[in-house]
Amino acid sequence: MEVFNPNPTIFVPTKSRHAQFAKPHSLWLNDPDSEQDTDEDDSDEVEQIDQDEIFDLIRSISDPEHRSMTLEQLAVVSAPQITFNSKVPDRVTVEFTPTVPHCGMSTFIGLSIRVRLLRSLPERYKIDIRVKPGSHESEHALNKQLNDKERVAAALENPALLEVLEQCLSTAGRST
Amino acid sequence: MSRRESRMEVDLPGKIELIADLPGHEDKAWHVAWNPARPLLASCSADKTVRLYHYNTISTSDTSDSSSSLKFELNTSIATGHTKTVRGIAWSPSGQTLATASFDANIGIWQQEEDEDGEAENNVNGGGEWECVSLLEGHETECKSVAYSSTGTLLASCSRDKTVWIWEVHPDADFECMGVLMEHSQDVKCVAWHPTEEILASASYDDTIKLYQDDPSDDWFCATTLTGHTSTVWSIAWEPKEGGYLASSSDDRTIRIWRRLPGKGDISFECAAVIEGHERSVYSISWAPAPEKEAVKDAGGKNLGWLASTGGDGTVLIWQINEVPGEPDKSPKIEQTLLARLDAAHGVHDLNAIAWCPRAGMDGIFATAGDDGHTKVWKLILS
Numbered sequence: 001m002e003v004f005n006p007n008p009t010i011f012v013p014t015k016s017r018h019a020q021f022a023k024p025h026s027l028w029l030n031d032p033d034s035e036q037d038t039d040e041d042d043s044d045e046v047e048q049i050d051q052d053e054i055f056d057l058i059r060s061i062s063d064p065e066h067r068s069m070t071l072e073q074l075a076v077v078s079a080p081q082i083t084f085n086s087k088v089p090d091r092v093t094v095e096f097t098p099t100v101p102h103c104g105m106s107t108f109i110g111l112s113i114r115v116r117l118l119r120s121l122p123e124r125y126k127i128d129i130r131v132k133p134g135s136h137e138s139e140h141a142l143n144k145q146l147n148d149k150e151r152v153a154a155a156l157e158n159p160a161l162l163e164v165l166e167q168c169l170s171t172a173g174r175s176t
Numbered sequence: 177m178s179r180r181e182s183r184m185e186v187d188l189p190g191k192i193e194l195i196a197d198l199p200g201h202e203d204k205a206w207h208v209a210w211n212p213a214r215p216l217l218a219s220c221s222a223d224k225t226v227r228l229y230h231y232n233t234i235s236t237s238d239t240s241d242s243s244s245s246l247k248f249e250l251n252t253s254i255a256t257g258h259t260k261t262v263r264g265i266a267w268s269p270s271g272q273t274l275a276t277a278s279f280d281a282n283i284g285i286w287q288q289e290e291d292e293d294g295e296a297e298n299n300v301n302g303g304g305e306w307e308c309v310s311l312l313e314g315h316e317t318e319c320k321s322v323a324y325s326s327t328g329t330l331l332a333s334c335s336r337d338k339t340v341w342i343w344e345v346h347p348d349a350d351f352e353c354m355g356v357l358m359e360h361s362q363d364v365k366c367v368a369w370h371p372t373e374e375i376l377a378s379a380s381y382d383d384t385i386k387l388y389q390d391d392p393s394d395d396w397f398c399a400t401t402l403t404g405h406t407s408t409v410w411s412i413a414w415e416p417k418e419g420g421y422l423a424s425s426s427d428d429r430t431i432r433i434w435r436r437l438p439g440k441g442d443i444s445f446e447c448a449a450v451i452e453g454h455e456r457s458v459y460s461i462s463w464a465p466a467p468e469k470e471a472v473k474d475a476g477g478k479n480l481g482w483l484a485s486t487g488g489d490g491t492v493l494i495w496q497i498n499e500v501p502g503e504p505d506k507s508p509k510i511e512q513t514l515l516a517r518l519d520a521a522h523g524v525h526d527l528n529a530i531a532w533c534p535r536a537g538m539d540g541i542f543a544t545a546g547d548d549g550h551t552k553v554w555k556l557i558l559s
Contacts, residue, residue, distance in 0.1 A: 046358070057316075090435070090524075113514075123524050123525065124524035126456070126488065141370075144381075144407070144408070148381070148408065149488075149526070150318075150365070151336070151363070153222065153261065153279075154260075154261070154279050154317075154336070155316045157260045157261060157279055159327075
């Protein structure tokens with residue numbers, strides 16, 4: 001397979017917060033005296049998931065080209081690149097930065113981010129995936145196909161692609 | 177639960193009521209199609225099946241609140257044998273044949289086996305199993321849409337392979353390929369035939385719409401290209417009575433109405449209206465002739481019918497489309513009036529398809545298909 005970036009720059013990952021979907025009731029997470037619900041889910045309360053929680057979901061996805069590296073270590077994803085629509089908080093834009101402008105793995109990386117979030121976030125979230133402006137020579141084409149639900153759905157029915165995707169996603173749940 | 181800000185909105189003349197909620201697909205429902213001759217509604221899905229629902233017909237004399245008397249029930253689930261998502265379905269005008277378009281690149285042609293008495297046509301509740309009588313191969317990648325011409329003698333299909341195929345329908349489920357049109361530069365998302373003439377329209381990821389005609393002495397050719405949308409065109413629908421207009425919906429969140437220009441020779445169009453209102457991609461539109469008695473009285477002009485639209489924002493919008501005279505020696509104008517709005521029609525999920533029922537006595541009835549795997553049937557009620 002053609003290698004696009006044989007010598008990637010590796011970044012030191014930040015410590016993971018003790019990331020849970022926010023429990024709004026008690027300041028003391030382990031307070032035995034509090035009356036908080038422990039079995040709340042997202043059906044009745046609209047809990048907003050924040051930037052860091054979404055970042056925690058995607059930071060440990062493996063880079064397809066350098067499988068022992070995560071997207072965080074290669075600075076492909078970062079928390080500040082995750083933004084919410086102020087009027088509609090369930091619409092999220094995740095921006096990612098390919099390591100080199102001609103990176104042929106960018107579609108795959110974008111797809112892995114989308115699939116990870118599709119499987120992890122409550123159904124009400126609508127995700128837009130974008131490359132960082134100026135970071136890729138085919139920026140428009142890349143953004144267009146990453147956000148075409150039909151192309152995404154068809155790609156996920158491709159067994160060969162799905163197999164590599166699952167491998168890259170298998171590291172996603174690990175904390176650093 | 178609505179997470180959207182409340183809107184300051186003038187009351188709309190219409191409201192949309194739920195008639196039936198039909199779950200059952202185990203994955204996204206991508207498309208719905210009403211049988212034009214029989215009381216059957218079909219839906220198709222990423223679960224690779226087609227579900228057929230039978231409904232009882234309302235008598236045309238029943239003009240009062242008849243929505244409670246319209247009942248839908250599952251007739252059958254067809255395990256199509258497609259190896260990937262079934263993305264599109266289309267009924268032949270006779271209502272006897274169903275075509276399926278799949279991501280596995282094939283098109284299935286389905287007919288009911290005759291039951292012992294040979295009365296498949298009349299027996300809507302039974303009538304035998306649906307079997308695949310023909311498999312049309314040829315597309316290289318996912319097939320997105322299939323459509324029969326108004327006479328049923330032609331079938332069109334399109335694909336991510338950028339082509340549009342035109343097939344001639346022969347007896348005994350024999351199909352002959354009449355043309356492979358390679359005019360688009362990207363995936364072709366949807367094909368739609370003119371309601372009376374043999375003119376085909378196609379919508380593409382390349383942001384354009386193309387129109388095709390048949391040259392009797394030669395081949396099918398692309399007669400004109402409509403540009404204007406700024407992103408993928410997902411769906412197209414002809415004005416249903418005369419086909420004087422074509423509507424299109426796009427990833428750019430707008431709907432465009434194109435007027436067919438008069439004159440002999442190759443067809444040509446101009447853009448007559450750009451309709452905004454959706455907040456995300458508009459995946460599907462459907463155009464029905466409005467019954468005269470339901471025409472909004474203050475709109476004026478020629479009533480071209482009702483356009484229903486839906487998409488990634490989960491909202492159904494229904495527009496009255498009127499043609500009004502333009503200035504002297506100028507083209508007539510299109511005016512759209514929003515009749516009704518329904519948010520969160522399938523909860524938080526995208527809607528992928530919307531289709532008006534074409535049968536007599538079913539005015540105002542339409543169906544939607546969503547990412548929740550549900551098919552829903554609705555009625556537009558005008559006050």
